[in-house]
Amino acid sequence: MSDSREWTPQAIQAEIDALKHKPGALLPILHAIQDRLGFVPEGAVPIIAESLGQTRAEVHGVISFYHHFRTSPPGRHVVQVCRAEACQSVGARALEAHAKASLGVDFHQTTADRDITLEAVYCLGNCACGPSIRVDDEVRGRITPEAFDALVDELRTQPLEVIG
Amino acid sequence: MSVRVFVPCDTTALSLGADAVARRLEREAESRGLALTVVRNGSRGLAWLEPLVEVETPAGRVAFGPVTPGDVPALLDAGLLEGRDTHPLALGPTKAIPYLERQQRLTFARIGVTDPLSIADYLAHDGFRGLEAALTREPQDIVEEVKASGLRGRGGAAFPTGIKWQTVLDAPADQKYIVCNADEGDSGTFADRLAMECDPYMLIEGMAIAGLAVNATQGYIYLRSEYPLAKRILDAAIVRAEAAGYLGDDIRGSGRAFHLEVRLGAGAYICGEETSLLESLEGKRGLVRFKPPLPAIEGLFGRPTVVNNVLSLAAVPFILAEGAEAYAGHGMGRSRGTLALQLAGNVKRGGLVELSFGTTLRTLMEEFGGGTASGRPLRAVQVGGPLCAYLPESQWDMPLDYETFAEVGAGVGHGGVVMFDDSVDMAEQARFSMEFCKVESCGKCTPCRIGSTRGVEVIDRIRAGRDRDANLALLGELCETMEDGSLCAMGGMTPFPVQSALKHFPDDFQRAPEGDRS
Numbered sequence: 001m002s003d004s005r006e007w008t009p010q011a012i013q014a015e016i017d018a019l020k021h022k023p024g025a026l027l028p029i030l031h032a033i034q035d036r037l038g039f040v041p042e043g044a045v046p047i048i049a050e051s052l053g054q055t056r057a058e059v060h061g062v063i064s065f066y067h068h069f070r071t072s073p074p075g076r077h078v079v080q081v082c083r084a085e086a087c088q089s090v091g092a093r094a095l096e097a098h099a100k101a102s103l104g105v106d107f108h109q110t111t112a113d114r115d116i117t118l119e120a121v122y123c124l125g126n127c128a129c130g131p132s133i134r135v136d137d138e139v140r141g142r143i144t145p146e147a148f149d150a151l152v153d154e155l156r157t158q159p160l161e162v163i164g
Numbered sequence: 165m166s167v168r169v170f171v172p173c174d175t176t177a178l179s180l181g182a183d184a185v186a187r188r189l190e191r192e193a194e195s196r197g198l199a200l201t202v203v204r205n206g207s208r209g210l211a212w213l214e215p216l217v218e219v220e221t222p223a224g225r226v227a228f229g230p231v232t233p234g235d236v237p238a239l240l241d242a243g244l245l246e247g248r249d250t251h252p253l254a255l256g257p258t259k260a261i262p263y264l265e266r267q268q269r270l271t272f273a274r275i276g277v278t279d280p281l282s283i284a285d286y287l288a289h290d291g292f293r294g295l296e297a298a299l300t301r302e303p304q305d306i307v308e309e310v311k312a313s314g315l316r317g318r319g320g321a322a323f324p325t326g327i328k329w330q331t332v333l334d335a336p337a338d339q340k341y342i343v344c345n346a347d348e349g350d351s352g353t354f355a356d357r358l359a360m361e362c363d364p365y366m367l368i369e370g371m372a373i374a375g376l377a378v379n380a381t382q383g384y385i386y387l388r389s390e391y392p393l394a395k396r397i398l399d400a401a402i403v404r405a406e407a408a409g410y411l412g413d414d415i416r417g418s419g420r421a422f423h424l425e426v427r428l429g430a431g432a433y434i435c436g437e438e439t440s441l442l443e444s445l446e447g448k449r450g451l452v453r454f455k456p457p458l459p460a461i462e463g464l465f466g467r468p469t470v471v472n473n474v475l476s477l478a479a480v481p482f483i484l485a486e487g488a489e490a491y492a493g494h495g496m497g498r499s500r501g502t503l504a505l506q507l508a509g510n511v512k513r514g515g516l517v518e519l520s521f522g523t524t525l526r527t528l529m530e531e532f533g534g535g536t537a538s539g540r541p542l543r544a545v546q547v548g549g550p551l552c553a554y555l556p557e558s559q560w561d562m563p564l565d566y567e568t569f570a571e572v573g574a575g576v577g578h579g580g581v582v583m584f585d586d587s588v589d590m591a592e593q594a595r596f597s598m599e600f601c602k603v604e605s606c607g608k609c610t611p612c613r614i615g616s617t618r619g620v621e622v623i624d625r626i627r628a629g630r631d632r633d634a635n636l637a638l639l640g641e642l643c644e645t646m647e648d649g650s651l652c653a654m655g656g657m658t659p660f661p662v663q664s665a666l667k668h669f670p671d672d673f674q675r676a677p678e679g680d681r682s
């Protein structure tokens with residue numbers, strides 16, 4: 001995940017132009033922007049609205065409807081903890097409490113060092129091997145509190161990616 | 165000759181370290197000068213044995229698992245490459261593993277056997293035979309075959325697939341669509357994911373056949389954003405299928421066209437509901453639509469649209485290749501074919517169990533599942549996802565079929581079976597059902613949006629022992645209002661798990677002393 005959250009209207013426009021010919025292009029566009037920047041900046045809304053011939057309110061409405069889209073920059077890594085039933089049955093509630101306490105943040109918050117953003121997720125399709133979490137694009141299974149801490153240490157000590 | 169060693173690459177195997185196992189195998193082989201080729205296959209669906217390593221021997225494939233990277237040297241010492249079964253992780257011939265041997269794998273016959281992206285593998289295992297057959301038949305004829313198979317939608321509502329297709333075939337339009345519902349939001353379910361990650365061409369083939377059957381030339385797979393690996397695999401498979409002529413403007417020289425694209429959802433459970441899904445595909449908020457009109461008449465962009473679950477579409481290649489009879493020969497009553505059950509939660513041997521309809525829950529949980537992972541007594545099971553009832557032991561002997569479950573107010577849904585041991589607090593589970601509805605409601609109707617918020621508060625008061633009787637009565641009324649006044653099953657069925665918890669596990673709502681105001 002990118003550590004530089006710089007964005008330019010040109011970059012946003014490029015993502016839009018690559019996709020706007022598609023029927024129902026708004027979600028693909030929002031995904032493309034978030035994949036590139038880690039979030040959908042406020043300033044992208046008027047550009048998207050203009051390009052798709054929609055109102056800003058419509059675009060806002062869509063962004064806020066979906067849990068996946070963020071409107072502020074996340075930390076270097078996003079860690080999602082599964083809160084759904086199958087994971088609950090093997091200790092997800094305790095893991096959630098542990099994750100919040102050990103990182104010192106609540107869901108949708110980022111640690112002070114900006115290393116980790118913690119989020120909730122409802123099922124990762126790994127329900128036979130819970131508790132499950134997702135770290136960026138990777139799912140990890142059977143996460144005990146100790147395994148969680150080890151993983152976080154690993155993430156924090158990873159060398160910074162060089163952004164081109 | 166280099167020995168082929170298989171290391172699965174699905175989400176579950178990866179979540180338990182399969183990549184590291186594959187790397188260790190390659191490294192170790194190099195340093196020992198062994199001729200070994202690592203193949204990344206799909207998963208067999210035996211989640212508790214992942215990473216499940218298989219070795220190809222003259223007598224067939226033999227299995228070892230669950231394997232950690234640290235096990236690799238000892239496994240090689242113990243004759244892994246010859247398939248010797250002296251190591252404690254040796255499981256013998258894969259096919260003879262009882263969990264697998266006792267299943268009826270029709271839809272999931274290929275998972276774990278093949279390299280998911282290899283078209284050659286797919287063809288070598290009966291792939292595209294259904295599509296080739298469909299290309300020689302008239303649309304009505306294909307629809308008849310699907311009707312005769314008795315296939316009912318696997319997404320939850322169990323509507324006959326052939327009848328849905330007939331409606332779309334009969335609807336005149338310049339453009340029709342096939343939409344695959346790959347939102348798989350129910351906790352405890354992962355069969356769609358396994359199908360997509362381990363056998364993507366099967367879904368592609370099923371959708372292309374659906375396109376031929378109803379004269380639709382464009383398909384979309386609406387995939388939940390929680391499945392990034394399935395996205396990568398499907399995207400790659402579509403490119404290869406196009407290159408090989410199984411998708412595109414001229415399928416296998418027939419002059420018939422079918423195009424396919426994967427679209428990602430964005431973390432909204434309600435977008436699994438078919439009309440909300442269509443709104444989302446159109447680029448809007450996922451607000452549930454009023455029905456009628458049915459999506460089959462006015463669906464995506466107002467055009468006739470088949471919306472089917474992954475597993476409904478994935479069953480179609482088998483039906484076209486082997487004939488409706490071969491499929492309908494499985495099952496009981498009006499539930500024909502096989503059901504993909506997913507053993508999840510607190511289970512010793514979790515995984516995918518594809519069986520003909522009619523097995524009991526107890527057989528499934530005990531003989532396949534082996535009881536709980538914790539070793540404690542099993543107490544409650546939620547079958548069919550977050551909108552379905554919690555079942556106590558007295559209901560574990562019912563045969564799994566749509567009608568039997570419906571009779572007791574339970575659901576088979578998408579086949580998820582989530583097991584809980586005796587440490588579960590069912591009042592807490594009931595609270596979660598309401599909380600989930602509150603988080604995931606599309607907001608269109610008041611009973612769902614506000615009712616679930618009130619539901620959480622009321623259950624909190626009950627659990628705190630405040631005015632318990634009055635609040636229990638209030639909870640009952642609230643559930644009734646949600647059931648009667650909601651537009652879709654999100655608000656309409658959230659009361660099911662809540663009421664089942666109240667009915668079958670009343671003690672859990674009486675734990676804090678009455679009048680305790682803490």
Ligand SMILES: Cc1cc2nc3c(=O)[nH]c(=O)nc-3n(C[C@H](O)[C@H](O)[C@H](O)COP(=O)(O)O)c2cc1C
Nearest residue numbers: 317318319345347348349436437438472473476653
């Ligand atoms: C709240 C809600 C969530 C749903 N989620 C899914 C889902 O994730 N996947 C799915 O296939 N069907 C889901 N459904 C059922 C769909 O509305 C629809 O019945 C199904 O896609 C039809 O396909 P089928 O006939 O092949 O089952 C959901 C329904 C509701 C009410």
Ligand code: SF4
Nearest residue numbers: 606608609612652655
């Ligand atoms: S019941 Fe809930 S989710 Fe369904 S339409 Fe009404 S508000 Fe939306």
Ligand code: FES
Nearest residue numbers: 082087124126127
């Ligand atoms: S419930 Fe946690 S991964 Fe499915």
